[in-house]
Every structure is written in structure tokens, then in C-alpha cells.
Amino acid sequence: MTVEIEYFGHSTFELRTGEHRILIDPFLGDNPLTEMTADELNPTAIVLTHGHFDHVADAVSLAKRTGALVIANFEIVTWLGKQGVKNVHGQHQGGGFQHPFGHLKLTVAHHGSMLPDGSNGGNPCGLLFTFPEATIYIAGDTALFSDMQLIGEAGIDLAILPIGDNFTMGPEDALRAVKFLKPKRVIPCHFNTWPPIAQDADAWVKRVEAETDAKGTVMQSGDIFKL
Ligand code: NI
Numbered sequence: 483m484t485v486e487i488e489y490f491g492h493s494t495f496e497l498r499t500g501e502h503r504i505l506i507d508p509f510l511g512d513n514p515l516t517e518m519t520a521d522e523l524n525p526t527a528i529v530l531t532h533g534h535f536d537h538v539a540d541a542v543s544l545a546k547r548t549g550a551l552v553i554a555n556f557e558i559v560t561w562l563g564k565q566g567v568k569n570v571h572g573q574h575q576g577g578g579f580q581h582p583f584g585h586l587k588l589t590v591a592h593h594g595s596m597l598p599d600g601s602n603g604g605n606p607c608g609l610l611f612t613f614p615e616a617t618i619y620i621a622g623d624t625a626l627f628s629d630m631q632l633i634g635e636a637g638i639d640l641a642i643l644p645i646g647d648n649f650t651m652g653p654e655d656a657l658r659a660v661k662f663l664k665p666k667r668v669i670p671c672h673f674n675t676w677p678p679i680a681q682d683a684d685a686w687v688k689r690v691e692a693e694t695d696a697k698g699t700v701m702q703s704g705d706i707f708k709l
């Protein structure tokens with residue numbers, strides 16, 4: 483079996499494996515990089531890295547319509563409960579759990595996590611998925627940190643890393659992250675959504691391939707990547 487990954491721009495991805503459709507950080511209606519709306523997606527699970535608007539914007543409406551299981555840190559799932567979302571699973575940094583779709587561990591991320599209404603969204607997280615077919619690390623919004631070396635010890639088939647700069651790692655630090663993580667493949671995200679995070683992702687992938695053993699792929703919104 484393969485893991486199929488569709489990109490909707492910014493940090494919104496859907497991972498598909500078997501009958502599972504795992505939507506990461508749904509930001510659709512207000513996302514300038516996609517025409518897709520939340521009404522067109524039918525995830526079986528929704529996973530949120532942190533509370534910022536550009537990661538949770540469509541989570542409540544999607545969760546209510548589809549009944550998908552929403553996984554996030556404890557503070558965010560508590561907030562979702564107050565919005566009327568019933569099917570939630572709280573985890574936190576360092577904690578892993580075997581879900582029906584595979585194992586998911588929340589990892590450290592260095593960033594903020596305030597929810598759209600100003601509520602406390604706890605600490606931001608990265609996501610380490612272990613599927614039978616592949617191990618996928620989604621860094622979330624984060625600065626570079628040297629413990630990425632420890633995360634890399636899992637043996638990462640694919641790392642999805644922010645390169646936009648301004649709010650997260652920029653190209654230089656994301657390249658250092660690849661050197662720490664040693665993934666087989668890497669996909670950049672969180673760039674070109676707005677002017678402050680405009681980046682040349684093709685140039686970044688060329689540097690990754692010149693300076694590391696990882697192979698890089700620049701996904702455009704609507705692209706599907708098979709692992
Ligand atoms: Ni953020």
C-alpha cells in the first residue's frame with residue numbers, strides 16, 4: 483500500500499492510506515493558495531499542530547459535518563469541545579498513541595498556539611506519523627531546534643518542513659533541519675501564502691539535494707504525492 487498526500491497550499495495536507503483520510507491543519511476558505519472549500523473534503527481524521535487561525539480555520543465546521551476524529555493537544559481539544567465538537571482525542575508533546583490509521587506522536591515545536599478567539603491553545607506540536615508503509619514527520623510551524631536530531635532517529639521517509647521565514651524557519655534553517663533529521667524525502671510548506679513568507683522553493687530543493695542525501699519535491703496546491 484502507499485500513502486497518498488494531497489497538498490492544498492500553506493500547511494494543509496491530506497494523507498490517505500487505505501480507507502483513512504487524515505487532514506492536517508485545515509485552512510481552506512481563507513487560504514489564497516486553494517480554490518478548494520471545506521465542503522469538498524471528507525476526512526476521517528483531522529490533526530491540528532497548533533491553534534493559529536491558518537491551521538485551524540475550517541476544523542470546527544469540518545469536524546461537525548463529517549464527525550471526523552480530531553486530534554490535537556489537550557488545550558485545543560478542550561476548546562473544540564466548547565465549540566460543540568464531540569469526537570476528539572487529546573495528546574501532548576512527547577506522547578504517542580496507536581490510532582486506527584497508524585501511530586501518531588506529538589513532538590516539540592517552537593512557536594505560539596493562541597486560538598482564533600484568543601483562548602490558550604497550549605504548546606504547538608509537530609507530528610510524527612508511523613504508518614506500516616512509511617514514517618512521516620510534519621514539523622508544524624517551528625523554529626529550528628537541535629533535538630530534530632532525536633526525531634530523525636525514528637528513520638524518516640518524508641519530512642514536511644516550513645520554509646517561509648518570518649513566522650517559522652526560513653530556507654537556511656530548514657536546510658539545517660534536513661541535515662538534523664536526515665529524511666529520505668522532503669517537501670517544503672508554509673511559503674508563498676502571503677508576501678512576508680514568499681520564497682523560491684525550487685531553489686531551496688536544489689540546495690537540499692546538493693548538500694544532503696534527501697530528495698526534495700515542491701508541491702503546488704492540488705498536487706498529489708505518493709510515498
Ligand atoms: Ni502558526
Ligand code: MN
Nearest residue numbers: 534536623649
Ligand atoms: Mn502558520
